[in-house]
Amino acid sequence: MAEFQIDEKIDITDVKCPITFVKTKVALEEMDEGQILEVHLNGGEPAENVPRSVKEEGHEILDFIDNGDGTFELFIKKVGE
Amino acid sequence: MAFTNEQLERYSRHIILKEIGAKGQKKLLNGKVLIIGAGGLGSPVALYLAAAGVGTIGIADADVVDLSNLQRQVIHTTADLGRKKVESAAETMRAINPDVTVNPYYQFINSSNIMELIKDYDFIIDGTDNFAAKFLINDACVMAKKPLSHAGIVRFAGQLTTVIPGVSPCYRCIFKNPPPKDAIPTCKEAGVIGAMAGVIGTLQALEAIKFLTGAGELLSGSLLTFDGLEMAFHKIKLPPRGAGCAVCSDNPTITKLIDYDQPVCELKKKD
Numbered sequence: 001m002a003e004f005q006i007d008e009k010i011d012i013t014d015v016k017c018p019i020t021f022v023k024t025k026v027a028l029e030e031m032d033e034g035q036i037l038e039v040h041l042n043g044g045e046p047a048e049n050v051p052r053s054v055k056e057e058g059h060e061i062l063d064f065i066d067n068g069d070g071t072f073e074l075f076i077k078k079v080g081e
Numbered sequence: 082m083a084f085t086n087e088q089l090e091r092y093s094r095h096i097i098l099k100e101i102g103a104k105g106q107k108k109l110l111n112g113k114v115l116i117i118g119a120g121g122l123g124s125p126v127a128l129y130l131a132a133a134g135v136g137t138i139g140i141a142d143a144d145v146v147d148l149s150n151l152q153r154q155v156i157h158t159t160a161d162l163g164r165k166k167v168e169s170a171a172e173t174m175r176a177i178n179p180d181v182t183v184n185p186y187y188q189f190i191n192s193s194n195i196m197e198l199i200k201d202y203d204f205i206i207d208g209t210d211n212f213a214a215k216f217l218i219n220d221a222c223v224m225a226k227k228p229l230s231h232a233g234i235v236r237f238a239g240q241l242t243t244v245i246p247g248v249s250p251c252y253r254c255i256f257k258n259p260p261p262k263d264a265i266p267t268c269k270e271a272g273v274i275g276a277m278a279g280v281i282g283t284l285q286a287l288e289a290i291k292f293l294t295g296a297g298e299l300l301s302g303s304l305l306t307f308d309g310l311e312m313a314f315h316k317i318k319l320p321p322r323g324a325g326c327a328v329c330s331d332n333p334t335i336t337k338l339i340d341y342d343q344p345v346c347e348l349k350k351k352d
Contacts, residue, residue, distance in 0.1 A: 022089050022090075022097060023089060025097070025103065026089065026103040029103045029104055030103075053097075056099075
């Protein structure tokens, strides 16, 4: 488990791309700068696309952990307003 | 206001865009746009703004759907012949997107009703087909300080600009007065390619979306022309606002709305 304070947590294992990123983006837009979002997501397409899209929007990826069961935990620090 | 899962999916292609995002989509859902004219230009504007989730769309027109309209007025279908255009357009918009509240106004605009019509809207679309209406809409929007998208099409040619009253040049800054009667052929006399209405009307819809969301640069201060035969766009930089304009200068000579005579050939015989 990561050693930082999680401010919000979302589970996007029930949706497909691009709704995975849409839900992540909406969650980030409702947070304050510097807050941390934990995203529970599936391997494969979501694990490839969501971190890349989040980075393209300028946010910081703090950690990306393989849970070993086909799912991942992505920790994002919100950058910008 | 939180998005429902259905809305996240419906607007996902908007929300993904850096320039729009969830915030921009909320602005669209809270936005109010009035479309004057449910014809060639108004059709694509209404279709795209409804699909985009603009929360309140007013549409004003006093015509009924005629067979000769269907070549370009793509919001209406053959089954709508004889119906009020605003009803037909409202039904299509509601069918595209139940998030949209549509306010149909079955009336021609004139100097006594236009201020009341535009007052509750954030952005006005001129989708009319005659100079009398275009000058009236421009003057009313300048007086009420309502942002406006002007457009016009004939044959294979089209033009548009966006007017931010008090900031950018208005329609009357460019074209001082309506042309003499019969100097300019109307679409009815000259003809028009249906797809031209689609090109130019769609650009008006894009301006409304950019205005509501704040994305990008508006066409204010420039006139964009499109020649469909040459497939050429030209963006013409306009002189600054106001100097000598009868309506939008700091000392306007036009302070009351004018009902110009509309050429008789353009008026639909109602009886």
